[in-house]
Amino acid sequence: IAGITQAPTSQILAAGRRMTLRCTQDMRHNAMYWYRQDLGLGLRLIHYSNTAGTTGKGEVPDGYSVSRANTDDFPLTLASAVPSQTSVYFCASSDRENTEAFFGQGTRLTVV
Amino acid sequence: GQNIDQPTEMTATEGAIVQINCTYQTSGFNGLFWYQQHAGEAPTFLSYNVLDGLEEKGRFSSFLSRSKGYSYLLLKELQMKDSASYLCASMDSNYQLIWGAGTKLIIKP
Numbered sequence: 001i002a003g004i005t006q007a008p009t010s011q012i013l014a015a016g017r018r019m020t021l022r023c024t025q026d027m028r029h030n031a032m033y034w035y036r037q038d039l040g041l042g043l044r045l046i047h048y049s050n051t052a053g054t055t056g057k058g059e060v061p062d063g064y065s066v067s068r069a070n071t072d073d074f075p076l077t078l079a080s081a082v083p084s085q086t087s088v089y090f091c092a093s094s095d096r097e098n099t100e101a102f103f104g105q106g107t108r109l110t111v112v
Numbered sequence: 113g114q115n116i117d118q119p120t121e122m123t124a125t126e127g128a129i130v131q132i133n134c135t136y137q138t139s140g141f142n143g144l145f146w147y148q149q150h151a152g153e154a155p156t157f158l159s160y161n162v163l164d165g166l167e168e169k170g171r172f173s174s175f176l177s178r179s180k181g182y183s184y185l186l187l188k189e190l191q192m193k194d195s196a197s198y199l200c201a202s203m204d205s206n207y208q209l210i211w212g213a214g215t216k217l218i219i220k221p
Binding site for chain 1: 116142143145153154155156157160162199201203207208209210211212213214
C-alpha cells in the first residue's frame with residue numbers, strides 16, 4: 001500500500017538514551033518533514049528536507065538530527081533523550097513544497 | 113512574529129452547519145491549508161486556498177481573504193464522524209507551514 005510509514009508506533013525511553021525514529025515513504029515525494037505535536041500546541045516543525053541529500057532546521061531543531069541519504073527514508077535521531085522530548089512525532093512528505101502533505105501514523109514517545 | 117489563531121473547541125448538532133474560523137499572520141504567504149485529525153490519528157488534508165474566495169468540496173468548503181488574514185472552514189450536513197480536530201496552517205515565504213493548535217469539533221446527536 002502506497003504511503004508513509006513510521007516506526008516504532010510507540011516507545012518508552014530512558015533519559016539519556018539515543019533513539020532513532022524511522023520514516024519511509026514510497027510515493028517518490030521530494031520533500032519530507034518531521035513534526036512534534038504537543039497538547040494545546042500546533043504541530044511544530046523539527047527538521048525538513050526538500051530533496052534527497054539536503055536537510056534544514058525547523059522551528060524546534062535542538063536535540064534532534066536528521067539525514068536524507070535517499071528519496072524514501074528520513075530518520076530522526078534523538079542523541080540523548082530528555083523528558084521534554086516526550087511527544088507525538090509525525091513524519092510527513094509532499095511532492096513539492098506547496099502541495100498537500102501526507103502524514104505517517106505517528107510515533108508516541110515517552111522519555112522517563 | 114508568526115501566529116495562527118483558531119478556537120480551541122466548538123460544539124454542533126448532527127445535520128447542522130458549522131464554521132471554523134482561522135486568522136493568520138505569517139512572514140509572506142503561499143497558501144492556507146486545512147487538515148482534519150481524528151483523535152489518535154494522523155492529520156489528513158482537506159483543502160488548500162491561495163486565492164481569495166470560496167472553494168467547495170462536497171460537504172466541506174474553505175474560504176480565504178488574504179487582505180484580512182482570515183480563513184474559515186464550513187462543514188455542512190454534519191455527521192458524527194466529523195467529530196475531530198481541524199487544523200489551520202499557513203504557508204510562509206519559505207514554504208514552511210505554520211500550524212494553529214487546532215479546533216476540536218464535538219458533534220452531538
